[in-house]
Amino acid sequence: MDGQKLVVETTHLRSTISSEGDVFVRVGDKYFTKKARDLNVGDAVVIHNEGIERSLDDIIPVLEHSARYRLARDQIFETKKEGESVEYVPRFRALLLCSLAPNDPDLEAKILRRGGEDFSPEDYRGFKKTLSRYVGDVCEQTLMNWLSGKSIAPENWENIRKLAALNERFAALAESKERNVGFYADYQIYVGLHRTVKSYLAKKSGNAGKDPAPHHASSSERGKYAAEISMVTRRFFDERDTSIDTAIVTGIRPAEKERISGPLFLHPKPNPALRKGIVVGEKKELPLIDHVNEVVDTFYITVNALYDALNRYGMKITGDSSRKMPLQEAGTILSTFTSYALTQLFRGDSFNTKLFEANVNFAKTIHKIDEKTALGYLRRTYECFNTEMKEGKVDAMFGMEYGTLAHLIDIVQQYSSALPRTYKEWRALKIDVAFIQADLNEAKERGKRRELGRMLDKLKDKRERQRQYLIRTYELHKESKPFFYTYHQENIKAQPLMSLKEPTYAELLTARTVYESQGIEFLHSSTVKDILAKQGIPDAFRLYVPETFIGEAKFH
Numbered sequence: 001m002d003g004q005k006l007v008v009e010t011t012h013l014r015s016t017i018s019s020e021g022d023v024f025v026r027v028g029d030k031y032f033t034k035k036a037r038d039l040n041v042g043d044a045v046v047i048h049n050e051g052i053e054r055s056l057d058d059i060i061p062v063l064e065h066s067a068r069y070r071l072a073r074d075q076i077f078e079t080k081k082e083g084e085s086v087e088y089v090p091r092f093r094a095l096l097l098c099s100l101a102p103n104d105p106d107l108e109a110k111i112l113r114r115g116g117e118d119f120s121p122e123d124y125r126g127f128k129k130t131l132s133r134y135v136g137d138v139c140e141q142t143l144m145n146w147l148s149g150k151s152i153a154p155e156n157w158e159n160i161r162k163l164a165a166l167n168e169r170f171a172a173l174a175e176s177k178e179r180n181v182g183f184y185a186d187y188q189i190y191v192g193l194h195r196t197v198k199s200y201l202a203k204k205s206g207n208a209g210k211d212p213a214p215h216h217a218s219s220s221e222r223g224k225y226a227a228e229i230s231m232v233t234r235r236f237f238d239e240r241d242t243s244i245d246t247a248i249v250t251g252i253r254p255a256e257k258e259r260i261s262g263p264l265f266l267h268p269k270p271n272p273a274l275r276k277g278i279v280v281g282e283k284k285e286l287p288l289i290d291h292v293n294e295v296v297d298t299f300y301i302t303v304n305a306l307y308d309a310l311n312r313y314g315m316k317i318t319g320d321s322s323r324k325m326p327l328q329e330a331g332t333i334l335s336t337f338t339s340y341a342l343t344q345l346f347r348g349d350s351f352n353t354k355l356f357e358a359n360v361n362f363a364k365t366i367h368k369i370d371e372k373t374a375l376g377y378l379r380r381t382y383e384c385f386n387t388e389m390k391e392g393k394v395d396a397m398f399g400m401e402y403g404t405l406a407h408l409i410d411i412v413q414q415y416s417s418a419l420p421r422t423y424k425e426w427r428a429l430k431i432d433v434a435f436i437q438a439d440l441n442e443a444k445e446r447g448k449r450r451e452l453g454r455m456l457d458k459l460k461d462k463r464e465r466q467r468q469y470l471i472r473t474y475e476l477h478k479e480s481k482p483f484f485y486t487y488h489q490e491n492i493k494a495q496p497l498m499s500l501k502e503p504t505y506a507e508l509l510t511a512r513t514v515y516e517s518q519g520i521e522f523l524h525s526s527t528v529k530d531i532l533a534k535q536g537i538p539d540a541f542r543l544y545v546p547e548t549f550i551g552e553a554k555f556h
Contacts (some may be wrong), residue, residue, distance in 0.1 A: 032288060
């Protein structure tokens, strides 16, 4: 069966393929095949890479999906928002101008160039003259590059140290060079990422040979940040040989003839001398995963680490004695923050959206709080989370290296994208089934019960068809091992809400013994550690709550 034609947009090219075609998707350092109909935005697909013409500006919107990239960017730039557009002004420029014109009544507007505001040429001449007294023999053009924001930071870091005499705040920027985190580290990662992308694109376009973006650091300093840069870029680029590569899916839509100004408009045909497009149905010598369960299992392990991090952060916020928090606010944050944060981190994911809706209904019922007020609490908490993640406080809270949580978010996003679309729909539909089942349990009127019963049967039938498709197409019939504590929590949710309480250590051990006597096997900590280490984030093991692995042999 040919199937419907799909137009798939990627960071490298546009391709029209059959929805039933088999495409290669890269996940981690391996590949697996899935139907084109099961592609998601964010997938890394294998393409024929001849004749690619793209620029850094084309790639940056995709790089911005990386939490680690955003973390670096937000440390070295100030944000300028005008309507829906966002621009970034180097923090170094902002600090320079704050130091040189502290009494200007329109200082902030001029720094961010709001509404076209800026300093006059006469102002800039005076600024350059003042700067020369502090940094000495630096050419005028270089000074102007600093002031205008064309340069993110000086090539010679010693100049920042000299500027501490102008404003002591420059001292912190200068001293960050001696630390593993902070302005200097994020500058190296941000610039290193751009340099890597430019070098890659130059190679693809045949313009390699000249360094397209000089990186102001010694080779040893570049090497210091190479692992972090690689963790981000390997998600977006992976050249297998001279003919094939990977590209990130940025859009998927049915192939249709488009009408522009009346006449039928067709996209120009590709050059027949070049092989361009997504690789479909071809045998390629690629390292393949043994089973799609590898993707499902790694997603399950990493997303649970993220769940626990967000849950524990929400508990920290509500338990912070410095915040006089109303009981309603504390209850809303505890019951809904994790699902809300997931909707913000992974926009468009139907499972997270439905989970959040369920938790909001819970907050309205139990904590008697209206949705608008709840969203206000949650937005403020999420902003606090983002700020503290940028400052390294969230990583420090769990005893992890700076950037670990951001890399974990990137990995969860990558594996979530790689899951077959039908699997994600099947997973999300489980929440719809739970909603209707809950309504059915509460319904008293016979007609309403019949209506809800029919709806429930339809959804269950749809889920079963999806399950059969997944078994037939991906052999997705093996049961993955769950985390003990996650499995236990899901089982006790069937109890009346008011009877629930925190289980004791002894009760958890007893529960585990009962489950295992029924033949249920749980994920072992050693397996989880191995997978996190393979992903380059061994510290993320610290994110799991202690109950996750309770009852393992070594804990008896």
